[in-house]
Amino acid sequence: MRTNLLRTAAAVSVAFLLTGCAGSARSAVRDEPASSGARSEPASSATSKIATVKGSRITVYRSKEGQSQRTITSPNGYGATRVFLVERDEGEWLQVLLPIRPNGSKGWIKTADVVLAETSHRVEIDRGAFRFTVYDGDRPVRTGKVATGEAGTPTPPGRFFFTELVKPADAAGAYGAYAFGLSGFSPVLKSFAGGPGQLAIHGTNKPSAIGTRASHGCVRISNADITWMAKNLAIGTPVVVKG
Amino acid sequence: MKTKATLIGITAALALTAGLAALSGSALADPKRPGPSPSPVPADHRPTVSPSQKQPVVINPAYTG
Numbered sequence: 001m002r003t004n005l006l007r008t009a010a011a012v013s014v015a016f017l018l019t020g021c022a023g024s025a026r027s028a029v030r031d032e033p034a035s036s037g038a039r040s041e042p043a044s045s046a047t048s049k050i051a052t053v054k055g056s057r058i059t060v061y062r063s064k065e066g067q068s069q070r071t072i073t074s075p076n077g078y079g080a081t082r083v084f085l086v087e088r089d090e091g092e093w094l095q096v097l098l099p100i101r102p103n104g105s106k107g108w109i110k111t112a113d114v115v116l117a118e119t120s121h122r123v124e125i126d127r128g129a130f131r132f133t134v135y136d137g138d139r140p141v142r143t144g145k146v147a148t149g150e151a152g153t154p155t156p157p158g159r160f161f162f163t164e165l166v167k168p169a170d171a172a173g174a175y176g177a178y179a180f181g182l183s184g185f186s187p188v189l190k191s192f193a194g195g196p197g198q199l200a201i202h203g204t205n206k207p208s209a210i211g212t213r214a215s216h217g218c219v220r221i222s223n224a225d226i227t228w229m230a231k232n233l234a235i236g237t238p239v240v241v242k243g
Numbered sequence: 244m245k246t247k248a249t250l251i252g253i254t255a256a257l258a259l260t261a262g263l264a265a266l267s268g269s270a271l272a273d274p275k276r277p278g279p280s281p282s283p284v285p286a287d288h289r290p291t292v293s294p295s296q297k298q299p300v301v302i303n304p305a306y307t308g
Contacts, residue, residue, distance in 0.1 A: 078300050153307065167299035179304050186307045195305025202306065217307035235297050 046137050048122065049086035050161075050236030051094055051114035058082065058114070060107035064093045069107050072098075078181065080164030083236040084109065085183070086116070099183035103158050119234050123201070125219055127155060128243035130211045132201075132221060134229070142228060145211045147204070147220040153188050155199070155217050160184040160239045165230055168202075176203015177223040178230040182239060186217035201239065202226060 053074040062069040074082030076099075084096035087106060094114070098105040120137045127148050134142040149155040163181040171177055179202030189197040203223040204210065210220060219241075221229075 078302060078304070080300055149307075165297055165299040166304045167301045169301055169303050173303075174308055175304055175306065178299060179306060181304070181306065189307055192307045193305040195307075198306050200304065200306035202304075215308055230299065 047118045047120050048236075048238050049089060049094075050117045050119060050234065051084045051086050051096055051109065052117065052236070053082040053084075053114055055113065058109055060096075060098065060109055062107065064090070064108050076164060078164040078166060080181075080235065083161070083163065084114070085159075085161035085236055085238055097159065097161060097183060099161075099163050101185050103156055103160070103184045103187070117234070117236070119237055121233050121237050123229075123233070123237060123239040125155070125201075125239065125241040126243040127157070127241065132219070132225070134233070142225070142232075144221055144225040147210045147212055147214040149186075149215050149217040150213045153186060153216040154213075155215070155219055155241060156184060156187050157241045157243070158184055160199070160241065162201075162233065162235045162237050162239065163198075165235055166200075166202075167230075172205055174205055175200075176205060176220075176226055178203055178226045180226075180229060180233070180235075184241075189216060192216060201229070 053072075055074065057071050057073045059071050060069045061067055072082060076082050084094075084098065086094050086096055088095035089111075092111050093108050094111055095106055095108050098107050121141075122135050124133050124135065125146060125148075126132070130146050130148065132144055132146050133140050160182045163183050166175070166179045166181065167177070168175040168179060179200045182199040182201065184199045186192065186197040186199060191197055197217070199217050199219070201219045201221060203226040204220040206214070206220075207222055210222060214220065
């Protein structure tokens with residue numbers, strides 16, 4: 001009887017040993033450090049990522065393999081810190097929309113070279129309806145009428161972002177109370193008023209033209225609307241022109 | 244018979260002791276793993292700045308109007 005008890009004790013001990021080892025092995029797997037934090041995630045429609053350049057210049061790469069494409073300085077020509085709209089976040093690398101011709105150009109930058117922020121706002125311009133709508137996530141928070149480019153100098157469709165906020169020195173001038181520079185350019189005008197033909201959303205001193213094709217490519221809105229945008233929207237906010 | 248039972252008992256005790264020692268030993272012998280290699284902070288844990296931090300530039304712009 002005693003012998004049987006001792007045999008049972010021995011068997012339990014061996015089983016305990018085996019169980020302990022197996023448990024230990026499982027722990028080792030669970031304790032493995034997480035795989036790289038790098039991940040691929042396209043920008044969602046709910047929020048957009050804005051990359052602000054840390055230094056005085058940033059290298060833009062054609063691909064993540066490190067083939068240099070160009071260097072872009074910061075601040076930009078208007079003295080605003082350079083920002084990019086992030087199209088794709090892959091951890092150490094970001095694919096960004098570039099404020100260069102041709103419209104829609106993209107490049108890769110190193111995440112370490114920028115500070116990231118997020119915005120839930122975006123602006124949609126419906127050229128056919130002469131209307132803008134500002135969304136906060138999926139919720140429209142402000143809408144109003146716009147003037148777009150004339151037939152010979154159209155406002156091009158596409159996805160852009162605000163590059164700087166300007167308060168015109170002449171508040172009674174053609175740009176109205178404020179102007180948000182866009183990352184896009186006129187498809188027709190290579191230069192305009194001493195500038196490179198850059199598009200913008202701005203106020204106006206001719207509110208009667210809103211709701212018509214009246215500009216050289218810029219989007220004009222009322223001074224009340226552009227003042228609201230200046231107060232509520234960030235540089236880097238995405239702007240989609242369609243219709 | 245008694246001797247055999249004693250031997251089995253001693254064996255069981257030794258096995259139990261050895262098992263416990265192995266378990267604690269493996270914990271002690273387990274070298275401290277090096278920390279994970281530097282990897283980017285997950286996007287949703289990155290510090291963000293308020294997007295409202297902006298000051299308008301006062302200038303006569305040269306947009307396409």
